[in-house]
Amino acid sequence: MGKETGFIDYKRQPATYREPLQRLKDWKEISTLPPSRDLVNQAARCMDCGVPFCQNGSVLSGMTTGCPLYNLIPEWNELVYRGNWKEAYLRLSKTNPFPEFTGRACPAPCEAGCVASLYESSVTIKNIEWAIIDKAFEEGWVTPKIPNNRTGKKVAIIGSGPAGLASASELNQYGHSVTVFERSDRIGGLLTYGIPKMKIEQHVVDRRINLLKESGIEFVTNTEIGKDYPLETLHSEYDSVIICTGATKPRDLVVDGRELEGIHYAMDYLHSNTKSMLDSNFEDGNFISAEGKDVIVIGGGDTATDCVSTALRHNCKSLVQFDIYPERSGSRPEGNPWPEYPLIHKLDHGHEEAVAKFGKEPRSFATSAVEFVGDEYGQLAGVKSAEIKTIVNENGEKIREKVPGTEKFWPAQLVLLAVGFEGMERELLEHSNLEIPKRTDQVENRYGTNKAGTFIAGDARRGSSLIVWAIQEGKEVAAACNEYVMNH
Numbered sequence: 001m002g003k004e005t006g007f008i009d010y011k012r013q014p015a016t017y018r019e020p021l022q023r024l025k026d027w028k029e030i031s032t033l034p035p036s037r038d039l040v041n042q043a044a045r046c047m048d049c050g051v052p053f054c055q056n057g058s059v060l061s062g063m064t065t066g067c068p069l070y071n072l073i074p075e076w077n078e079l080v081y082r083g084n085w086k087e088a089y090l091r092l093s094k095t096n097p098f099p100e101f102t103g104r105a106c107p108a109p110c111e112a113g114c115v116a117s118l119y120e121s122s123v124t125i126k127n128i129e130w131a132i133i134d135k136a137f138e139e140g141w142v143t144p145k146i147p148n149n150r151t152g153k154k155v156a157i158i159g160s161g162p163a164g165l166a167s168a169s170e171l172n173q174y175g176h177s178v179t180v181f182e183r184s185d186r187i188g189g190l191l192t193y194g195i196p197k198m199k200i201e202q203h204v205v206d207r208r209i210n211l212l213k214e215s216g217i218e219f220v221t222n223t224e225i226g227k228d229y230p231l232e233t234l235h236s237e238y239d240s241v242i243i244c245t246g247a248t249k250p251r252d253l254v255v256d257g258r259e260l261e262g263i264h265y266a267m268d269y270l271h272s273n274t275k276s277m278l279d280s281n282f283e284d285g286n287f288i289s290a291e292g293k294d295v296i297v298i299g300g301g302d303t304a305t306d307c308v309s310t311a312l313r314h315n316c317k318s319l320v321q322f323d324i325y326p327e328r329s330g331s332r333p334e335g336n337p338w339p340e341y342p343l344i345h346k347l348d349h350g351h352e353e354a355v356a357k358f359g360k361e362p363r364s365f366a367t368s369a370v371e372f373v374g375d376e377y378g379q380l381a382g383v384k385s386a387e388i389k390t391i392v393n394e395n396g397e398k399i400r401e402k403v404p405g406t407e408k409f410w411p412a413q414l415v416l417l418a419v420g421f422e423g424m425e426r427e428l429l430e431h432s433n434l435e436i437p438k439r440t441d442q443v444e445n446r447y448g449t450n451k452a453g454t455f456i457a458g459d460a461r462r463g464s465s466l467i468v469w470a471i472q473e474g475k476e477v478a479a480a481c482n483e484y485v486m487n488h
């Protein structure tokens with residue numbers, strides 16, 4: 001334990017966010033870390049708990065609490081407090097191959113589980129992680145991990161998101177020759193083409209990919225396995241294949257008027273925006289623009305918030321977000337005790353920006369679209385909504401009912417659908433008769449498939465989730481794959 005009275009002496013001091021109206025003018029990261037002197041005090045708030053709930057990732061009531069990567073949090077907190085940043089980096093990188101991604105964009109289930117939140121407020125674990133890795137890069141401590149010996153075994157990984165990158169990194173260090181196939185023109189999966197650049201700037205992703213290349217991993221872009229290159233050929237050319245293709249199949253909202261022009265899936269909007277920005281700083285115009293439009297974002301999760309903050313940067317005319325859930329209270333409700341992830345009302349970065357720009361909360365709670373209304377040219381002109389009552393029946397199922405007499409019309413020329421994902425695109429599996437175990441199945445190797453030597457991990461296996469789970473699955477599938485190739 002760094003300082004016995006640290007949790008009494010110092011108040012929680014989180015990262016500072018740039019002023020919302022200022023940050024809306026660019027696509028740069030929106031927060032900055034406190035100075036290192038203050039971060040040392042923040043690390044001193046750690047109590048080195050006998051049972052560190054922060055580092056033991058588990059799923060309680062369907063939500064993650066504690067770190068899925070089992071990061072050795074109290075250990076690196078103490079090292080930071082003692083000013084031993086290099087040792088802190090070495091300890092952090094024992095469990096997390098990419099702390100620069102989680103330190104920036106993880107929703108920090110570790111902080112939800114932190115024991116200090118029972119006394120006052122959690123240790124700023126995520127900021128400390130971010131500070132450690134940024135210092136490690138500045139000091140040149142992060143170098144390519146080139147294996148001393150090669151085993152002669154070849155592994156193909158399909159998909160270059162955090163799961164694919166983590167498994168590639170681990171397998172390369174085992175000494176296997178790894179090739180990552182990616183259908184997009186850039187590597188990174190949702191780190192590159194999903195999460196907006198205000199959360200993770202592209203140079204942060206590219207810096208890690210360059211290190212992976214220097215350590216010997218080969219990347220092949222613009223190649224969709226199952227379409228440009230048959231999966232069967234990969235099976236014959238490689239000793240093992242790992243599918244890390246994400247959970248990119250969007251959920252639709254099928255109501256009258258869905259066919260109108262101006263209704264897009266959130267991912268088409270976010271992907272085209274980032275691609276145009278990276279290709280030409282928007283000069284090619286190849287993106288769905290919200291400029292001057294009345295925008296309605298449908299959905300209450302992080303993807304919806306990312307659409308809100310992107311539409312605001314496009315300079316939309318007005319913005320409303322429909323959230324089907326009622327507004328949450330500011331404190332934990334009954335039945336959601338610590339260390340569960342707290343289900344409380346939050347004003348996320350995008351909402352804060354909308355309040356600064358339009359003077360009001362963008363979310364309309366307990367609201368759903370019931371009809372899209374068009375003009376005579378087939379263009380979207382507005383959305384009819386209704387208030388929704390959610391009832392949980394005796395089996396724990398959520399039943400949604402429209403409240404009569406609550407219909408309302410909202411003008412809109414752009415609607416963004418962010419109502420979730422249905423899982424992985426199935427074509428790859430169906431064309432090759434591959435079967436994967438359900439998450440609930442009790443199987444010996446949960447990353448295996450019905451074909452020996454073919455594995456699956458990340459969002460493709462568990463459904464849309466978090467970077468931290470994708471990295472952990474990438475590490476675990478690499479261990480399973482290593483065992484397979486070394487025994488066959």
Ligand SMILES: Cc1cc2nc3c(=O)[nH]c(=O)nc-3n(C[C@H](O)[C@H](O)[C@H](O)COP(=O)(O)OP(=O)(O)OC[C@H]3O[C@@H](n4cnc5c(N)ncnc54)[C@H](O)[C@@H]3O)c2cc1C
Nearest residue numbers: 159161162163183189190225245246458459465466467470
């Ligand atoms: C908009 C958005 C914002 C998010 N924000 C956060 C956040 O702030 N924090 C957080 O922790 N998580 C966030 N997430 C979730 C997180 O990004 C994902 O859980 C994580 O990226 C999953 O990693 P993955 O490697 O399994 O899949 P992905 O990142 O989805 O990568 C899969 C890759 O496989 C490629 N691919 C698919 N099929 C093929 C094929 N047949 N051949 C070749 N390549 C293929 C795809 O092009 C893609 O690049 C967000 C998700 C979205 C959609």
Ligand code: SF4
Nearest residue numbers: 046047049054114115
């Ligand atoms: S739970 Fe919080 S206080 Fe306890 S060891 Fe983890 S970070 Fe430190």
